[in-house]
Amino acid sequence: MTDITLTTTSAPKTGPFAILxxxxxxxxxxxxxxxxxxxxxxxxxxxxxxxxxxxxxxxLETNLRAMMQFPSIEHVFGTDKMGRDIFxxxxxxxxxxxxxxxxxxxxxxxxxMVLGTLAGFYGGWLxxxxxxxxxxxxxxxxxxxxxxxxSVMGTGIVPVIFAISLADVPRFIRLQRSQVxxxxxxxxxxxxxxxxxxxxxxxxxHIVPNTIAPMLVAASIAAANAILVEASLSFLGxxxxxxxxxxxxxxxxGQTYLEQAWWISTLPGVVILLIAIGLHFLSDGVRExxxxxxx
Amino acid sequence: xxxxAPVKTTLLEVRDLRTQFQTASGTVKAVDGVSFTIERxxxxxxxxxxxxxxxxxxxxxxxxxxxxxxxxxxEILLDGRDISRLSEGQLNTVRGRLVGTVFQDPMSSxxxxxxxxxxxxxxxxxxxxxxxxxxxxxxIKWLDKVGIPEPERRIEAYPFEMSGGMRQRVMIAMAxxxxxxxxxxxxxxxxxxxxxxxxxxxxxxxxxxxxxxxMMFITHDLGLVARFAHKVAVMYAGRIVEFGRVEDIFANPAxxxxxxxxxxxxxxxxxxxxxxxxxxxxPPDMRHEITxxxxxxxxxxxxxxxxxxxxxxxxxxxxxxxACWTPHGLEQALATGQQHATRLxxxxxxxxxxxVELNALRKQFATSRKMVVRAVNGVNLRVHKGETLGIVGExxxxxxxxxxxxLGLERPTSGDIFIAGLAQMVFQDxxxxxxxxxxxxxxxxxxxxVKSRGSKAxxxxxxxxxxxxxxxxxxxxxxxPHQLSxxxxxxxxVARALALNPSVVVADEPTSALDVSVRAxxxxxxxxxxxxxxxxxxxxxxxxxxxxxxxxxxxxxxxGEVVEYGAAEEVFADPRHPYTRALIDAVPVPDPVVESRxxxxxxxxxxxxxxxxxxxxxxxSRCPMATDRCRAEKPALPDHDLSxxxxxxxxx
Numbered sequence: 045m046t047d048i049t050l051t052t053t054s055a056p057k058t059g060p061f062a063i064l065x066x067x068x069x070x071x072x073x074x075x076x077x078x079x080x081x082x083x084x085x086x087x088x089x090x091x092x093x094x095x096x097x098x099x100x101x102x103x104l105e106t107n108l109r110a111m112m113q114f115p116s117i118e119h120v121f122g123t124d125k126m127g128r129d130i131f132x133x134x135x136x137x138x139x140x141x142x143x144x145x146x147x148x149x150x151x152x153x154x155x156x157m158v159l160g161t162l163a164g165f166y167g168g169w170l171x172x173x174x175x176x177x178x179x180x181x182x183x184x185x186x187x188x189x190x191x192x193x194x195s196v197m198g199t200g201i202v203p204v205i206f207a208i209s210l211a212d213v214p215r216f217i218r219l220q221r222s223q224v225x226x227x228x229x230x231x232x233x234x235x236x237x238x239x240x241x242x243x244x245x246x247x248x249x250h251i252v253p254n255t256i257a258p259m260l261v262a263a264s265i266a267a268a269n270a271i272l273v274e275a276s277l278s279f280l281g282x283x284x285x286x287x288x289x290x291x292x293x294x295x296x297x298g299q300t301y302l303e304q305a306w307w308i309s310t311l312p313g314v315v316i317l318l319i320a321i322g323l324h325f326l327s328d329g330v331r332e333x334x335x336x337x338x339x
Numbered sequence: 340x341x342x343x344a345p346v347k348t349t350l351l352e353v354r355d356l357r358t359q360f361q362t363a364s365g366t367v368k369a370v371d372g373v374s375f376t377i378e379r380x381x382x383x384x385x386x387x388x389x390x391x392x393x394x395x396x397x398x399x400x401x402x403x404x405x406x407x408x409x410x411x412x413x414e415i416l417l418d419g420r421d422i423s424r425l426s427e428g429q430l431n432t433v434r435g436r437l438v439g440t441v442f443q444d445p446m447s448s449x450x451x452x453x454x455x456x457x458x459x460x461x462x463x464x465x466x467x468x469x470x471x472x473x474x475x476x477x478x479i480k481w482l483d484k485v486g487i488p489e490p491e492r493r494i495e496a497y498p499f500e501m502s503g504g505m506r507q508r509v510m511i512a513m514a515x516x517x518x519x520x521x522x523x524x525x526x527x528x529x530x531x532x533x534x535x536x537x538x539x540x541x542x543x544x545x546x547x548x549x550x551x552x553x554m555m556f557i558t559h560d561l562g563l564v565a566r567f568a569h570k571v572a573v574m575y576a577g578r579i580v581e582f583g584r585v586e587d588i589f590a591n592p593a594x595x596x597x598x599x600x601x602x603x604x605x606x607x608x609x610x611x612x613x614x615x616x617x618x619x620x621x622p623p624d625m626r627h628e629i630t631x632x633x634x635x636x637x638x639x640x641x642x643x644x645x646x647x648x649x650x651x652x653x654x655x656x657x658x659x660x661x662a663c664w665t666p667h668g669l670e671q672a673l674a675t676g677q678q679h680a681t682r683l684x685x686x687x688x689x690x691x692x693x694x695v696e697l698n699a700l701r702k703q704f705a706t707s708r709k710m711v712v713r714a715v716n717g718v719n720l721r722v723h724k725g726e727t728l729g730i731v732g733e734x735x736x737x738x739x740x741x742x743x744x745x746l747g748l749e750r751p752t753s754g755d756i757f758i759a760g761l762a763q764m765v766f767q768d769x770x771x772x773x774x775x776x777x778x779x780x781x782x783x784x785x786x787x788x789v790k791s792r793g794s795k796a797x798x799x800x801x802x803x804x805x806x807x808x809x810x811x812x813x814x815x816x817x818x819x820p821h822q823l824s825x826x827x828x829x830x831x832x833v834a835r836a837l838a839l840n841p842s843v844v845v846a847d848e849p850t851s852a853l854d855v856s857v858r859a860x861x862x863x864x865x866x867x868x869x870x871x872x873x874x875x876x877x878x879x880x881x882x883x884x885x886x887x888x889x890x891x892x893x894x895x896x897x898x899g900e901v902v903e904y905g906a907a908e909e910v911f912a913d914p915r916h917p918y919t920r921a922l923i924d925a926v927p928v929p930d931p932v933v934e935s936r937x938x939x940x941x942x943x944x945x946x947x948x949x950x951x952x953x954x955x956x957x958x959x960s961r962c963p964m965a966t967d968r969c970r971a972e973k974p975a976l977p978d979h980d981l982s983x984x985x986x987x988x989x990x991x
Binding site (some may be wrong): 254 | 766
């Protein structure tokens with residue numbers, strides 16, 4: 045990751061503007077895909093964080109005098125059959141989505157890196173034990189696995205995060221293990237071994253730092269995927285239960301009224317799409333930047 | 340090398356060829372105005388280091404360039420027809436039928452999931468308009484010609500069932516089967532062992548001569564050029580800097596670059612007290628416009644005119660041309676420089692203390708099918724203080740396994756290793772031997788950190804001292820490996836190996852991944868360090884000339900055993916084991932006169948599988964003088980106190 049730390053320190057700079065200016069020259073931001081991704085994701089993020097203080101109706105508040113209204117200044121995304129503000133509900137849903145995406149990515153990254161490193165580095169029975177479990181989990185399609193787990197554990201955000209993570213962790217273990225296996229035979233590991241470096245030293249100084257970049261790329265794709273899976277589960281009525289809004293259950297609610305009020309389903313659907321596209325562009329851009337061949 | 344073509348007619352004429360690679364960081368002018376001709380039946384060698392544009396030039400002829408590359412100008416006349424203007428479809432009738440190609444890596448140029456028969460028969464049917472049975476017979480005939488045993492059976496093999504040498508033979512058979520007028524071979528033997536290389540070169544040479552095909556042979560190995568070529572084109576920075584008949588190029592090189600290249604190769608008679616002439620600096624960055632001569636920064640004879648104006652190829656008589664402003668290149672500068680080129684004449688004097696001792700060392704690996712590979716099969720060796728031991732042998736002979744056991748990277752199956760002090764290593768591939776996320780400073784300091792030597796400030800001082808000791812600027816501590824050239828990285832590798840004051844440094848092919856011009860720099864560095872610090876070296880290489888030059892003693896390994904051991908010059912001047920003799924014979928010497936006198940019978944066959952070692956002498960299967968006694972009774976290496984040991988029943 046050292047390649048992309050701040051390198052623009054030509055003149056002494058103070059003040060928030062100067063820092064922003066310096067940050068904007070960062071190579072990460074000069075990449076077209078990363079810029080596009082941030083252009084999509086940052087407004088969504090800012091609006092979601094500011095949602096509680098925005099002058100909009102609360103997500104659960106109903107208004108029976110303003111049902112199924114077309115989008116307007118007052119209700120940017122319109123209202124649903126109970127007069128709830130779709131924009132406000134969408135932002136609340138995005139909050140859930142981002143929480144799910146971030147949690148799943150972190151869980152998958154943590155467990156994937158630890159278990160994958162151990163399996164790849166030590167090999168032997170530890171590797172066989174970990175990989176047997178991984179292979180069993182990989183045999184199920186991830187959405188099906190999540191549906192199964194949620195129907196056993198019940199609905200709500202914690203079971204959803206758990207269920208999606210359980211499908212992603214094995215993939216991350218696989219990826220990390222394969223990286224470790226190829227790094228383990230590199231000459232710089234041998235070089236460190238000739239001075240009797242400990243196994244802890246080899247893992248923390250030589251192996252793990254070289255695996256982080258591809259794992260972060262995988263994590264951002266996993267986050268996008270987790271958001272889609274959460275939306276699918278909620279759409280099927282298995283994830284976040286109404287009245288608590290989630291992008292999936294808002295789309296589900298509006299589905300019955302597609303002909304009279306298309307905006308109820310469509311606009312939150314577009315938001316899901318934007319988040320997924322943004323995260324994919326981000327991971328793609330970061331991957332290209334970290335690829336030494338792109339320099 | 341008595342080459343007399345009956346009638347000289349031009350087969351290929353290249354005029355002002357220009358090829359560029361559009362990259363994100365600028366336009367690389369890989370080929371920048373190259374013109375030359377190849378006569379029918381003539382073998383042209385194109386020499387140059389990596390980045391000189393030799394491969395780009397060859398690939399431009401058939402428009403086989405990889406993505407950002409594009410031919411931007413020039414004419415390519417094959418048999419009078421300009422093939423640079425042909426459409427892709429028309430060009431396909433030229434590729435394969437008129438021009439055959441043999442690439443460097445026979446692993447990736449054969450389709451791994453297709454049998455050889457499928458890959459060979461269809462092109463033959465198309466190119467020679469034969470039916471399937473005729474084409475098959477033709478393919479088998481060519482496989483037989485290139486020396487594939489049992490061609491009727493082997494034609495149904497998959498590429499992975501063959502060794503690298505066999506695959507390269509198949510490639511040659513495929514290239515020649517359509518009876519092309521020209522064969523383009525891009526480093527066809529670089530991935531192979533010396534003995535296999537000698538076989539392949541012989542096959543290429545006889546078969547193209549038989550078929551009357553001309554050949555363009557791209558290589559960085561000047562020894563091969565001397566063995567092989569009628570004419571030589573030396574490329575530097577995208578241009579031909581010297582062109583001429585092979586005898587003239589080797590006897591009277593006119594361009595300073597050619598002169599320097601020839602000088603960097605240790606000769607068979609070179610004394611250790613002579614320092615290898617080296618080419619300082621690096622080739623120019625091809626993304627930038629070059630004003631003046633591209634070689635001026637590395638040239639001792641450069642003067643004002645070289646800085647301003649790029650020289651064109653000018654006539655030097657006998658079809659010999661060179662692009663240099665001075666009439667005789669470096670001659671003057673060499674004559675004055677040579678006196679300084681000898682080292683402190685300090686011949687090795689053993690004081691008796693042994694630094695490394697290997698006793699009956701064995702290493703076996705178990706394969707998945709419960710078979711045992713005997714990688715190292717009873718090796719006894721000693722290295723004295725301040726001595727350099729060279730270990731040579733083909734790949735698979737166990738030399739690297741010995742090195743890994745010396746460093747504790749592999750545990751011996753039996754036998755013991757004694758090391759007085761510490762052993763450290765310089766690895767083959769300077770790109771892979773450093774953690775890309777660490778700075779040079781951290782890399783060199785790592786052994787000190789792991790062993791908790793000194794404070795942080797003391798370590799930094801040590802690191803800077805080591806980095807200057809290997810001839811780099813101490814400011815390099817801040818840099819990352821990818822910012823360094825191959826030669827610079829190998830210097831860093833040496834600095835790291837020296838950090839803990841080792842008593843012995845093991846160098847496993849430390850120069851084979853480097854360009855010819857940089858090799859001499861690293862070899863000189865190692866020899867200097869040995870003299871300054873009194874360290875012992877174990878130098879492992881398949882490059883026999885370098886091993887002879889750098890080593891005091893040589894151990895020749897075959898199938899996990901040492902078959903000959905002795906003082907370097909003695910072993911070279913008077914090899915007693917038939918294998919040593921074959922190895923030395925296989926090494927191409929950069930001298931066309933020597934090469935033309937050489938008997939054209941390279942060592943036959945390949946290294947047998949180490950899975951089931953023969954009962955008798957391991958070399959018996961390839962030995963020209965093997966008898967029944969050899970096959971039944973294993974010759975032992977005599978007691979290792981002797982200064983000269985040979986494991987052969989018939990060694991004199």
